[in-house]
Amino acid sequence: MDLFEYARQKNMDQEAPLASRLRPTTLEEVVGQQHIIGKDKLLYRAIKADKLSSIIFYGPPGTGKTTLAKVIAHTTSAEFTQINATVAGKKDMEEVVQKAKETLGMYQKKTILFVDEIHRFNKGQQDYLLPFVEDGTIILIGATTENPYFEVNGALISRSSIFELHPLEKEDIKTLLKRAVYDQEKGMGSYHAEIDEEALEFLADIAGGDARNALNAIELGILTTERSADGKIHITLDVASECIQKRVVRYDKTGDNHYDTISAFIKSMRGSDPDAAVYYLAKMLYAGEDVKFIARRIMICASEDVGNADPMALQVAVAAAQAVERIGMPESQIILSQAVTYVATAPKSNAAVKAISAAMENVRNYKTTVPAHLQDAHYKGSQKLGHGVGYKYAHDYPNHYVEQQYMPSEIQKAKFYEPSDNGHEKEIKEWMEFLKKNS
Numbered sequence: 001m002d003l004f005e006y007a008r009q010k011n012m013d014q015e016a017p018l019a020s021r022l023r024p025t026t027l028e029e030v031v032g033q034q035h036i037i038g039k040d041k042l043l044y045r046a047i048k049a050d051k052l053s054s055i056i057f058y059g060p061p062g063t064g065k066t067t068l069a070k071v072i073a074h075t076t077s078a079e080f081t082q083i084n085a086t087v088a089g090k091k092d093m094e095e096v097v098q099k100a101k102e103t104l105g106m107y108q109k110k111t112i113l114f115v116d117e118i119h120r121f122n123k124g125q126q127d128y129l130l131p132f133v134e135d136g137t138i139i140l141i142g143a144t145t146e147n148p149y150f151e152v153n154g155a156l157i158s159r160s161s162i163f164e165l166h167p168l169e170k171e172d173i174k175t176l177l178k179r180a181v182y183d184q185e186k187g188m189g190s191y192h193a194e195i196d197e198e199a200l201e202f203l204a205d206i207a208g209g210d211a212r213n214a215l216n217a218i219e220l221g222i223l224t225t226e227r228s229a230d231g232k233i234h235i236t237l238d239v240a241s242e243c244i245q246k247r248v249v250r251y252d253k254t255g256d257n258h259y260d261t262i263s264a265f266i267k268s269m270r271g272s273d274p275d276a277a278v279y280y281l282a283k284m285l286y287a288g289e290d291v292k293f294i295a296r297r298i299m300i301c302a303s304e305d306v307g308n309a310d311p312m313a314l315q316v317a318v319a320a321a322q323a324v325e326r327i328g329m330p331e332s333q334i335i336l337s338q339a340v341t342y343v344a345t346a347p348k349s350n351a352a353v354k355a356i357s358a359a360m361e362n363v364r365n366y367k368t369t370v371p372a373h374l375q376d377a378h379y380k381g382s383q384k385l386g387h388g389v390g391y392k393y394a395h396d397y398p399n400h401y402v403e404q405q406y407m408p409s410e411i412q413k414a415k416f417y418e419p420s421d422n423g424h425e426k427e428i429k430e431w432m433e434f435l436k437k438n439s
Contacts, residue, residue, distance in 0.1 A: 017216070017219065018180055018187070018188065018215050018216070018218070018219040019211070019212045019215040019216060019219075021186050021187070022176065022179060022180060022183070022186050022187060022215065023066075023067050023070050024067060024070075024071055025070070025071060025074040026071060026074065026075070027044060027047060027048070027071055027075070029071075030064065030067065030068070030071060031064075031168070031172045031175050031176055031211075032063075032064065032166075032168040032169060032172035032211075033063070033064055033068075033165055033166065033168075035166070036163045036164075036165070037068070042161075043055075043068075043161075043163055047071065047072055047075055047076075048075075050075065050076050050077055050078070052072065052076065052078075052112065052139055052141075053139065053159075053160070053161060054133055054139055054140040054141070054156075054159055054160040054161070055140075055141055055142075055160055055161045055162075055163060056118065056140075056141075056142040056143070056144065056148050056152065056156075056157070056160045056161070056162050056163070057069070057141070057142070057143045057144070057163055057165060058143075058144055058145075058146075058147065058148050058162060058163070058164050058165065059145070059164055059165030059166065059167075060145060060165075060167055060209065060210065061145055061210055061212065061213075062168075062207075062209070062210030062211045062212035062213055062214075063165040063166065063167055063168060063209065063210070063211070064165055064168075064211070065116075065143035065144075065165055066116060066143060068165075069082070069114045069116075069141050069143060072112065072114075072141065073112070073114070076112060077109070078109060078110040078111060078112045078139065079099075079100070079103050079109055079110070079111040079112065080111075080112045080114070081096055081099075081100075081111060081112070081113055081114070082113075082114040082115075082116065083096065083113070083114075083115055083116070084115075084116045084117060085115055085116065085117040085118050085119070085120035085121045085125075086116075086117050086120050088115075090124075090125060090128060093125065093128055093129065096111070096113055096138070097132050097137060097138065099111070100113070100132070100137050100138050101137055104136075104137060110136070110138075110139055111137070111138050111139070112138070112139045112140075112141060113129075113138045113139070113140055113141065114141045114142075114143070115140065115141070115142045115143070116143050117143065117144065117145075118142035118143060118144050118148075118151075118152060119144040119145075119146040119148070119151035119152060123153065126152065126153040126156055127153060127155075129156065130153065130155050130156060130159075133156065133159055133160075134159065140156065140160065142156075142160070148162055149162075166209070167208060167209020167210065168207075168209045168210070168211055169209070170204045170205060171204075172211075173203070173204040173207050173209070173211060173214050174200055174201075174204045176211050176214065176215065177195065177200055177203060177204060177214055177215070177218055178195075178200070180215055180218050180219070181193050181194070181195050181218060181222070181235070188218075188219065188222050191222050191233055192231065192232050192233065193222045193225075193232065193233035193234070193235060194232055194233070194234055194235065195218070195235040195240075196234065196235065196236050196237060198237045199235050199236055199237045199239065199240040202237055202240050202241065203217055203218065203240050203244060206244055207244070213244070214244075217240065217243040217244035218235065218240075218243070220243045221233075221235045221239050221240060221242075221243040222235065224243075225239055261280055261283055261284060261287075262280075262284070262297065264276070264280050265277060265280035265281060265284065265294075265297065266297060266301055268280060268344065269298070269301045269305065269340060269343050269344045270301060270305040270348065272344055272345060272348065273344060274340070274341045274344040274345050277340045277341070277343075277344040278337055278340055278341060278344075281294065281333075281336060281337060281340050282333075285329075285333050285336075291324045291329065291332050291333075291336065292321070292324065292325065294336060295317070295320055295321035295324055295336065295339075296321065298317045298320065298321070298336070298339050298340060298343055299314065299317040299318060299321055301317075301343055302314040302316070302317035302339075302343050302346075303352060304350065304352070304353055305343075305348055305349075305350060306343060306346045306347070306348055306349065307349045307350065307351055307352040307353075307425070308349060308351065308352065308419065308424055308425050308428060309346065309347040309348055309349035309351075309420060309422040309423035309424055309425045310346040310347055310423050310424055311424060312342075312346075313342060313343050313346045316338070316339050316342045316343070317339050317342075317343060319339075320335050320336060320338065320339035323335045324336060346423070347422040347423030347424075347425075348420075348422060349419070349420040349422050349423070349425050351417060351418055351419055351420050351425060352417075354416075354417075354418065355416040355417040355418075356416075358414075358416045359416045362411050362414055362416075366408075366410050366411055367410070368408035368409075368410045368411060369408055369409070369410070370408065371405055371406070371407075371408065371409065372386045372387060372388075372389065372390075373388060373389060373390040373391040373392075373404070373405075374388075374391065374406065375387035375388060376388070377389075377391070391404075392404050397439075398438070398439075399434075399435055399438060399439075401435045401439055402439060403436075403439045419432070
């Protein structure tokens with residue numbers, strides 16, 4: 001790199017968005033995602049040892065998918081190249097593959113291909129990569145915000161390790177914001193800005209685990225806020241709320257915390273107190289809380305705390321959520337009130353929560369096989385393998401029910417769903433007992 005190219009590159013780095021400049025180059029600089037990059041975790045060891053196989057990063061925006069790819073780029077001895085699936089075509093991939101073959105043949109050096117937004121590739125584009133992933137010409141790193149099991153070629157999935165990234169914790173966002181404000185080298189420390197604690201709390205909270213969202217807001221705040229008499233740029237709560245374009249949710253002067261009110265709202269619905277639930281609803285609406293956020297909490301409560309004791313509760317909650325998006329305020333407060341009072345007064349059951357929790361525990365702890373008589377018998381030769389043989393079609397029997405083994409043999413006696421004695425679940429329990437006795 002000559003002097004002019006060095007100066008051009010340095011200027012580009014300085015002009016890059018803050019979120020890009022702050023990207024770590026080592027694992028030690030990465031904030032959050034310790035469930036996959038903690039020092040005892042597989043991904044950490046693989047990156048440190050430079051022994052990566054193909055991987056796919058899956059998670060919401062701003063959680064560090066591209067960041068981890070860049071860390072790998074800085075630590076690997078392999079050739080690293082990047083394309084974005086939103087703009088790359090087959091010709092771009094052909095060029096990457098050709099260069100990878102040359103690099104492997106001439107220098108015995110592998111190539112890591114990072115494909116951002118890999119779910120945007122169509123089936124043909126994904127199929128094109130498959131043989132080169134299989135023969136080791138390239139090591140694929142894909143990044144996607146969509147569930148890869150639905151959006152990425154099954155053959156690529158089977159040859160890749162899937163790592164799910166979670167929304168960053170509030171404390172992680174605060175760490176990044178402080179780094180952004182005060183870091184002299186990569187951040188905006190040279191601007192001599194200061195961020196108030198309540199502004200820091202607000203941005204970390206409202207970012208919803210999206211680091212890029214928070215960093216874009218703090219960059220905008222520093223660049224557009226005039227200096228005070230002391231010569232510093234002060235990022236106050238008002239500045240922060242304006243930059244992220246979110247209203248500050250202020251509750252009354254008793255000092256009630258934002259989260260305390262939401263917690264009381266949910267617990268009042270769970271506790272079958274419609275008056276308290278509506279009061280906390282009104283308090284949140286008066287403070288300017290996002291109606292879509294409130295609707296989401298009602299839907300969760302309808303399933304988590306009511307469940308099949310009154311299946312209509314979830315339907316009412318979902319309909320309310322759809323309605324408030326179409327209608328808006330102030331009429332939406334009536335719709336939310338209807339949903340809240342319905343959920344609060346409905347019979348309660350958390351049997352669905354217990355069922356999925358217990359089932360997940362079994363999935364984690366046991367390796368199971370689908371019983372042969374339940375396996376797919378539609379493809380050619382399946383019955384010769386015993387698939388579907390002996391299956392009893394429930395509709396051919398009285399009450400459309402017949403006793404047969406559905407659970408995998410390894411956990412045959414496991415029981416997950418225990419209907420309560422409340423509401424419709426009492427009827428469910430009685431019906432299931434009737435079927436067992438009369439089969």
